[in-house]
Amino acid sequence: AQSVSQHNHHVILSEAASLELGCNYSYGGTVNLFWYVQYPGQHLQLLLKYFSGDPLVKGIKGFEAEFIKSKFSFNLRKPSVQWSDTAEYFCAVNARGYSTLTFGKGTMLLVSP
Amino acid sequence: SAVISQKPSRDICQRGTSLTIQCQVDSQVTMMFWYRQQPGQSLTLIATANQGSEATYESGFVIDKFPISRPNLTFSTLTVSNMSPEDSSIYLCSFIQEIFGTDTQYFGPGTRLTVL
Numbered sequence: 001a002q003s004v005s006q007h008n009h010h011v012i013l014s015e016a017a018s019l020e021l022g023c024n025y026s027y028g029g030t031v032n033l034f035w036y037v038q039y040p041g042q043h044l045q046l047l048l049k050y051f052s053g054d055p056l057v058k059g060i061k062g063f064e065a066e067f068i069k070s071k072f073s074f075n076l077r078k079p080s081v082q083w084s085d086t087a088e089y090f091c092a093v094n095a096r097g098y099s100t101l102t103f104g105k106g107t108m109l110l111v112s113p
Numbered sequence: 114s115a116v117i118s119q120k121p122s123r124d125i126c127q128r129g130t131s132l133t134i135q136c137q138v139d140s141q142v143t144m145m146f147w148y149r150q151q152p153g154q155s156l157t158l159i160a161t162a163n164q165g166s167e168a169t170y171e172s173g174f175v176i177d178k179f180p181i182s183r184p185n186l187t188f189s190t191l192t193v194s195n196m197s198p199e200d201s202s203i204y205l206c207s208f209i210q211e212i213f214g215t216d217t218q219y220f221g222p223g224t225r226l227t228v229l
Contacts, residue, residue, distance in 0.1 A: 032215075034217075034218075043221060043222035045220075046218075046219065049217060090155065099144055100146075101158070103155040104155060
């Protein structure tokens with residue numbers, strides 16, 4: 001079975017700071033990788049996903065993530081955060097060919113203006 | 114992507130009662146899922162619901178406690194039975210949509226349940 005580990009439960013940044021949220025997974029086979037975001041009072045939204053090809057994937061709102069297979073990692077990055085990025089971020093994985101998602105515990109990002 | 118809605122958005126219930134949560138998608142989808150997000154925790158899959166077959170439950174979840182219906186390709190219900198305060202959680206439904214040959218899961222807004 002897969003498992004997903006997100007390193008930080010809470011992150012506090014000032015506006016314009018750079019962001020990197022860590023995500024590691026454990027699974028021996030081929031995986032699909034996702035980052036979801038949940039803004040305050042809103043429902044879970046897909047931020048970006050990796051299925052195959054270029055390991056650097058770009059998502060909405062300036063976010064990107066890099067899949068490093070040798071490290072079983074899929075870290076989320078943004079060069080300059082905004083106050084509106086305050087949200088909870090979830091990394092998720094499923095085994096290729098299966099639909100069931102396994103989620104990390106989430107990282108709460110607070111961006112101060 | 115398709116639009117997905119849930120009813121109710123929130124409820125406060127008494128111990129020992131049951132609540133049925135409805136999930137509606139505005140297009141036909143094969144696979145639907147029900148998740149639970151307990152306070153301060155991540156999302157945990159309860160079951161997978163395919164139309165025309167019984168739901169498949171994950172370890173730790175049973176049909177008697179969380180009966181699921183999937184009468185057609187756009188609708189599903191989850192019932193939380195004989196509730197206790199430990200069932201206080203956000204319950205989310207989701208569906209799979211294939212876009213350009215890849216499957217992506219989309220989530221409903223959630224139902225926030227508080228059991229007293």
